[in-house]
Amino acid sequence: MSELTALLDFVEQQLGPPPIPLHAPCLEEADAQAVAECVRSGFVSSVGAQVAQFEQAVAAFTGASHAVAVVNGTAALMLALKAAGVQPGDWVITQSLTFIATANAIVHVGAEPLLLDVDDSLCLSVEALAAFLQQACDGPIHKATRRRIGAIVPMHTLGFMADMPRIVQLAAEHDIPVIEDAAEALGSRLQGRHAGTFGIAGILSFNGNKLITTGGGGMVLTQDDALAEQARHLATTAKQSHPWHFVHDAVGYNLRLPNLNAALGLSQLQKLPQLLQFKHTWHSTLAAKISALKILGGPLLSNLQGEHQPNYWLQAVQLQDRAARDRLLEMAAARQIQMRPLWTPLHQQPPYRRAPTFGTLQHTQTLFDTVICLPSSPRCDYG
Ligand SMILES: Cc1ncc(COP(=O)(O)O)c(C=O)c1O
Incomplete structure (x- = not known):
């Protein structure tokens, strides 16, 4: 006591x-000024220079080839799963010890979370993952149920990183994409590599309780050109690029980060x-x-x-x-x-x-x- x-x-x-x-x-005062300047510019919604600047700054900091800014980390994870090809009916492997948003994003794309243990790292147990894939799966297919494993989503708990090199290797042996829930891990690195850049995609959160905040906000990180393009497209109502016509080639979402939030993000990144x-x-x-x-x-x-x-x-x-x-x-x-x-x-x-x-x-x-x-x-x- x-x-x-x-x-x-x-x-x-x-x-x-x-x-x-x-x-x-x-x-701090600089944050208030950045938001006020954005208001004065008139570009407060999802069209505006600060969104692209924030994306470029986060990509540069993390070493990701692409960063796609969206309204929160949950949306980022949902878009990353969708853009990585996770299908309704798939199982997606993640850890039971995580914030509920990890599983919710999986369900939002019609898939189902399959829950594994963590280990002393607080993160996904590589032993449990290896045992599951080796004993229960044939490639990406679960032998007993014939369910497809659509992705593996390790979460970097409290900013401590999972053993990504081994997870990525196991996933590759079974032809399963890895998407890192790095919502809590901005600034965390393993072997010099930033969280969220080991798998095909990763996500960050800029919620008010994170290291830096945009009020609400999230980011998809990826090295994959097509995945970045698809995530950005789906987040922008799947609208085809045209100066005036409204043609949408899929059922998209309205999930892009507003410029106002990006202005705050840019100022936050400075510190x-x-x-x-x-x-x-x-x-x-x-x-x-x-x-x-x-x-x-x-x-x-x-x-x-x-x-x-x-x-x-x-x-x-x-x-x-x-x-x-x-x-x-x-x-x-x-x-x-x-x-x-x-x-x-x-x-x-x-x-x-x-x-x-x-x-x-x-x-x-x-x-x-x-x-x-x-x-x-x-x-x-x-x-
Ligand atoms: C592990 C984890 N995943 C996902 C999220 C979701 O992020 P957001 O709150 O920005 O939707 C959070 C935090 O909020 C989180 O801690």
Whole structure:
């Protein structure tokens, strides 16, 4: 108990006074000015120079050949799945320990999520994936049901990256496309390569709780010219390019990012290096404190080195059991310090209780039972 109080005291000392949010956006005067200038330009909707500029800047930062800006990360994932050829009736492999949007996007394209366990990386278990593909599948076809595996969607939990080289290799052996849910992983790199650029496509989110925000927003990243073209086309009502005629060659969507949001995104991108630096420092400071307090389980993944460069979007601590987790959540709430457990696993969420699974999902359960995300907001003028 006393070590939990000491942890709360420390958080308050460093980030206080309460109320302390889990993650507030870094909004400053320059952001307000960028949005105001966009309003004055008259180009506030999806036509406007800032959308293309924001796309180019994100592509340059991540190393993706193409970046397609859309209204949120969920829409980005749905478009990426569709553009990658996922069909109604397909199964799409993902992890049970993820935010529900990952599975929702899969269902929005008519497919069904197939849920696997995560491992100590907090991300999709390569062992579980290999076992499923090798034991249950013939190429991309599930032998027992003849269902096609339309894609594999690893999610980079809290900005920590999955073992993408091995996942991409396994997927290629079975002729299945990989689409990375990198919603939380802007700035995370593995072997120098940015999250979302290992698979055929990846997606980012710029929701208000992410490292940088556009209010609401998302991005499809890809190296594939045709996939980028298709995602952009579908997001723009599938309208054929013509100076005045309205001809649409498919049932498209209206999902392009408005210029107003892109203007905010461009301004936010300016401070991405400082935000990443802040996250890194806050991670080291908190991890050292958590280790000194000898909280069982300790700071999460604090010893990642070498190939992994996480963005440390949200700091997290592991407690010894579910009772300790709940005690800390209650103590924090009483002091108006916002903390959150990980997401209730998808296979326990009402819409996905009957989703197909493979293996035990034991790691998913243990991490859900014991991990708490800690306040991780950067220091900024507003918010
Ligand atoms: C893992 C994950 N996937 C998808 C999303 C969806 O992004 P958005 O909220 O921008 O739709 C989020 C976050 O919000 C997320 O954390």
